[in-house]
Amino acid sequence: MAYEFAKYEKKGRIATITMNRPESMNAVHPPATAEWSAIWDDAVADENIWVIILTGAGERAFSAGNDLKYTASRGMPTGPRPKGGFGGITDRTDVWKPMIAAVNGFALGGGFEMALACDIIIAADHARLGLPEPRVGLAAMAGGVHRLPRQIPLKIAMGYMLTGRHMTAQEALRLGIVNEVVPLKDLMATAERWANEILECAPLSIRATKQAAMMGLGLPLDQALAGSYSATAEMMRSEDVKEGPTAFAEKRKPNWKAK
Numbered sequence: 245m246a247y248e249f250a251k252y253e254k255k256g257r258i259a260t261i262t263m264n265r266p267e268s269m270n271a272v273h274p275p276a277t278a279e280w281s282a283i284w285d286d287a288v289a290d291e292n293i294w295v296i297i298l299t300g301a302g303e304r305a306f307s308a309g310n311d312l313k314y315t316a317s318r319g320m321p322t323g324p325r326p327k328g329g330f331g332g333i334t335d336r337t338d339v340w341k342p343m344i345a346a347v348n349g350f351a352l353g354g355g356f357e358m359a360l361a362c363d364i365i366i367a368a369d370h371a372r373l374g375l376p377e378p379r380v381g382l383a384a385m386a387g388g389v390h391r392l393p394r395q396i397p398l399k400i401a402m403g404y405m406l407t408g409r410h411m412t413a414q415e416a417l418r419l420g421i422v423n424e425v426v427p428l429k430d431l432m433a434t435a436e437r438w439a440n441e442i443l444e445c446a447p448l449s450i451r452a453t454k455q456a457a458m459m460g461l462g463l464p465l466d467q468a469l470a471g472s473y474s475a476t477a478e479m480m481r482s483e484d485v486k487e488g489p490t491a492f493a494e495k496r497k498p499n500w501k502a503k
Contacts, residue, residue, distance in 0.1 A: 249276040251301070252283050257294040257447075258439045259287040263331070266302035271311035272331050272354055281332030288339050294447045294502065295439040298333070298362060299346035300355075303428060306345070306371070307331070309353025312380060330354045330386035334361050337458070340451035340475050342442050346435040347371045348428060352410070357384060360391040363454065365421060366435045367413040368428040373421070376408035394461070395421055446488055447502040448479040 245252075251262040261283055263270040272280075287296050300306040310330075329335025333343075334357050345351075345362035351373045359365050359373070367373070375384040375392065383389060384405065393401040396419045404411060416422040426434045442450060455475040460468030479485055484500050491498035 247279055247283070249279050250283055252286075254290070254293060257292065257443055258297060258436065259290070259293045259295070260297045260299065261287065262299050262301050263307055264301040266300075266304070268311060268313070269305035269308035269350060270300040270302070270355070271308045271314075273311040273314040274326065276311075277326045277328075277330065277332055279332075281326060281328040284328050284332045284336065288336075288341065291502065293341070294450075295342050295344065295442050297344045297346055297432075297435050297439060298358065299432065299435070300348050303349060305349040305355070306347040306351040307355030307358060308350055309355045309357075309377075310382070331358045333358050334386040336361065340455045341447075342439075342450055342454060344435050344438055346431050347373070347413075347422075348431055353377050353382075353384065353388075354386050357386040357388040357391070360395065360421075361387060364423050364438055365416075366424050366426065366431060366438065367416060367422045368431045369413055369425050370428065371413040371416075371425075372410040373413070373416050374408065374410035375405050376410070378406070379408040392421075446479075446484045446498070446500050448475070448482050448484055449488075452476040452479040 250264050253260045265271060265276060287293055331354060343362040344364045344366065345359040347359055347365060347367040349368065349371055351359045351371060353376060356373045356375055375388045377384045389405060392405065400419065413422060413425045417425050424434060452473065452475040456473045459473060460471055483503055487498050
């Protein structure tokens with residue numbers, strides 16, 4: 245299927261979503277959000293896809309966030325929040341497949357919020373990240389004001405959010421927001437390496453791990469330990485939970501089925 249604002253590729257167990265508005269630094273307007281939301285729906289529902297990579301077209305930007313020129317000409321969107329939130333991703337708090345952001349340049353405002361919604365961030369060494377919304381009369385309400393203080397120390401997060409300052413890829417790595425910084429030419433290969441390392445693990449174990457970690461994050465430890473997690477129950481009922489020990493005993497590579 246052809247898309248107007250994205251490239252969508254499936255290769256083996258990996259789906260790659262490329263935001264494709266390079267002429268506007270992959271900025272997001274409502275038509276793009278609607279299209280990307282449908283793509284996310286497909287990637288999440290496809291049982292053959294076990295890892296999702298999100299990136300942007302071109303060398304300048306992952307996404308510059310909200311398309312301010314579109315907003316200036318059309319006004320702020322009204323009505324209910326789009327499915328999946330900004331860019332079709334920021335409100336998806338129940339996706340247990342791992343998501344990797346390959347940040348190929350500026351990730352600002354909603355662009356940074358989309359990256360923060362992913363589990364792993366790989367950044368090109370020239371990338372810059374930030375939440376500059378207050379500088380244009382807005383606020384990072386697509387999750388940025390909530391995710392950033394959960395992922396770095398509060399005072400550091402508040403310093404970035406209340407000034408709208410950018411951080412370099414190297415600063416983001418030091419703060420623990422970014423997992424790895426590489427030259428742009430190596431970005432996608434590095435994201436795919438991470439994806440393939442994940443694919444060496446049992447997919448239902450990965451989903452159980454992500455669900456328990458994310459759902460237990462805001463709970464006291466005793467409640468998190470005592471919690472009931474549906475992905476863990478699914479893992480324990482699966483064929484893969486038997487395949488792992490069997491493959492280990494037989495000294496062979498496991499054949500994961502995600503069932």
